[in-house]
Amino acid sequence: MKNTLRENAEALALKTVLGYINGKDPDEAIAKVLEWVDRYDEKEGTVAKQRKLIHEVLGDKDSNWYRLVKSFWTDIDPEVRKKTFENFIINATILGGRRKAEARKKYGCNIPWTILIDPTSACNLHCIGCWAAEYGNHLNLSYEFLDSLINQANEIGTRMFLYTGGEPLVRKADIIRLCEAHPDCQFMAFTNGTLIDDKFAEDMLRVKNFVPAISVEGFEEATDSRRGQGTYKQVEKAMRILREHKLPFGVSCCYTHENYKVIGSEEYFDWMIDQGAKFAWFFTYMPIGVGSPTSLMVKADERAYMYDKIRAYRKTKPIFTMDFWNDGEYVRGCIAGGRYYFHVNANGDxxxxxxxxxxxxxxxxxxxxxxxxxxxxxxxxxxxxxxxxxxxxxxxxxxxxxxxxxxxxxxxxxxxxxxxxxxxxxxxxxxxxxxxxxxxxxxxxxxxxxxxxx
Ligand code: SF4
Incomplete structure (x- = not known):
């Protein structure tokens, strides 16, 4: 679904900021973006609180946040940077937000900001404790199904799509095709990273609207013992390929009773940053599925440990972090059931x-x-x-x-x-x-x- 005429006019006005995002000097660009945010919200004041926060965190050039934002100028391809900003901020958040509010009134139900989709139940690995490992290799959502779902979502303002699975990059040809068919949408994927190669990186550079989050369980021994021998080296290789192509990526970490200390360690955070990750998602292990062990669940004090560690690193480390459970305070609790998101499994449920x-x-x-x-x-x-x-x-x-x-x-x-x-x-x-x-x-x-x- 394309933008309406009104939305196109608004998008055009908003795109003035894209010129700043494209500027070569990051310090100048960040200052101009801040000025623009103030001007844009001057009348409505709808994001006054957020504006104050943005000024606070980006006002200090030595802060970890300033260093993170600046790294988008030094580490990321300028066209990809521009497209990511355009899709994430303008299309998904500002224009999509307005359309979602209208749809919420019209249909009387939750309208999600994003949809998490399993394009396939197939996976090339067999990780311990992953529900997808038990799914077998036979369920796929067709390209036509995915295209139709994205079109329906666009109608109600949802323009952000996350893939998981199975291993979503088993379907990388269709994923790239969907990125091309929906250039106004932003796509991300939780992936084991082992199928990222130079050809796929070239495709990502071409479409510009796909960002991977690579799953890692800690360092080599922990990752390989859960995901299989040699996986850690493949993950490091995938990250190197993405870095060399100046593509943004993140990390996805599942913390358990066994690995929470490593995942919450400074050494691990520094490793993610050194690899070039710009963001990290944290999930805790849940005993989903018949027979899945409860022994891997974190104890209460271990969950609190992660709460403390992630909040402490937010003040010092140049990486954006999201803790799926412990960040409930920023989104007023549970985001599921379409409130901010929902999940479509490989059977279409x-x-x-x-x-x-x-x-x-x-x-x-x-x-x-x-x-x-x-x-x-x-x-x-x-x-x-x-x-x-x-x-x-x-x-x-x-x-x-x-x-x-x-x-x-x-x-x-x-x-x-x-x-x-x-x-x-x-x-x-x-x-x-x-x-x-x-x-x-x-x-x-x-x-x-x-x-x-x-
Ligand atoms: S149901 Fe809600 S709170 Fe629980 S894991 Fe899902 S989004 Fe998080």
């Missing part, structure tokens, strides 16, 4: 979240709007946030029974592709962790948000 494998709507048979208006996503919309303490965002991991109630109320079914998992059995695996985290999370919340309800 619309699931509230990548970690919640239950659904009542298959997108091969129903439209995107029908999925968003469906019983399970409506249950999410009705009950979010699941706790006033946003450090306890999750209806599975943090709020005992909340997910099971919604799944039962919606009459949703297990969509686990290897073996159906009863939601009460899944809940039982997470109860102890939820109880233990409550005490720790409430103490942090009271300290950081005095007077806020628990």
């Amino acid at each position: 619309a699931e509230p979240c990548a970690f919640i494998h239950y659904s009542d709507t298959n997108l091969k048979e129903h439209s995107l709007i029908e999925a968003l208006q469906g019983p399970l996503f409506s249950e999410y919309a009705k009950h979010q946030p699941f706790s006033p303490n946003y450090l306890r965002p999750c209806p599975l991991l943090d709020n005992k029974g909340a997910l099971a109630d919604m799944v039962h109320n919606a009459d949703a079914e297990s969509t686990d592709l290897s073996a159906k998992e009863d939601v009460d059995d899944l809940t039982a695996k997470c109860c102890e962790a939820a109880d233990n985290w409550k005490g720790v999370a409430d103490a942090i919340w009271q300290k950081t948000h005095p007077g806020s309800p628990l």
Whole structure:
């Protein structure tokens, strides 16, 4: 779906800033972008809080944030930099945001900022604890299905798409084709990195709207023991190829009871930065799937350790970090069920979240709007946030029974592709962790948000 005439006119006005982004001198460019943000928001003041924050963090040329932003001028291809800004800020956030607000009113349901899609259940690795490892190698969403889903999403303002799987780059030809067909959208992928080669990097440079996040479990021994011998070296090779082509990329880390100390170490953060990563996602291990062990789940004090470490590095390290659970405070709790995002598995089932494998709507048979208006996503919309303490965002991991109630109320079914998992059995695996985290999370919340309800 193309921009409307009004949106085109607005996009054109907004694109003046792209000239600054293209400037050769990063110091001058950053100053001009800051001036532009002020001018753009002068009348509406809708992002006044964010503007203040941007000025604070970018006002200090020695700060880690200034160094990170500046590295986009030294490390990244100028055309890719420009396209990423255009799609992420202008198309997905500003123009898409307006369209989403209209759609929310019109359809009376959550409208997501992004959709996470499994284009395939196939994977070239077989990692311990990964649900995709058990899926087998037979499910793929067709190019036509993916194209139609993206078109439907564009209609309601969603222009940001994340791929996972399986290993999404098993479908790299279709992924590049979709980037070409939808130049106004931004695409990202969680990938094991082993299929990134020079040819793919050339394709990324050509389309300019695809950014990978490479999964790493720590250093060589930990990565290879979970993902297979030689994987770490392949990951370093993929990062080198991306660096040499001046392409942006990030890292995706799953922290467990066994590796959290390494993932939270300064040495590991410095390694990611040295490799050239501009951002890092942190996920904690969840015992999803029949038979998956609970022993890898972090204890409450280990989760708190990651909370402290990631926040401390945010003040010093030039890398943008997102902690999927512990950052609930910045987005008012759970973002699933279409509130900010939802997940489409390789069978086309619309699931509230990548970690919640239950659904009542298959997108091969129903439209995107029908999925968003469906019983399970409506249950999410009705009950979010699941706790006033946003450090306890999750209806599975943090709020005992909340997910099971919604799944039962919606009459949703297990969509686990290897073996159906009863939601009460899944809940039982997470109860102890939820109880233990409550005490720790409430103490942090009271300290950081005095007077806020628990
Ligand atoms: S359901 Fe849980 S894991 Fe998924 S977005 Fe919500 S809080 Fe996060």
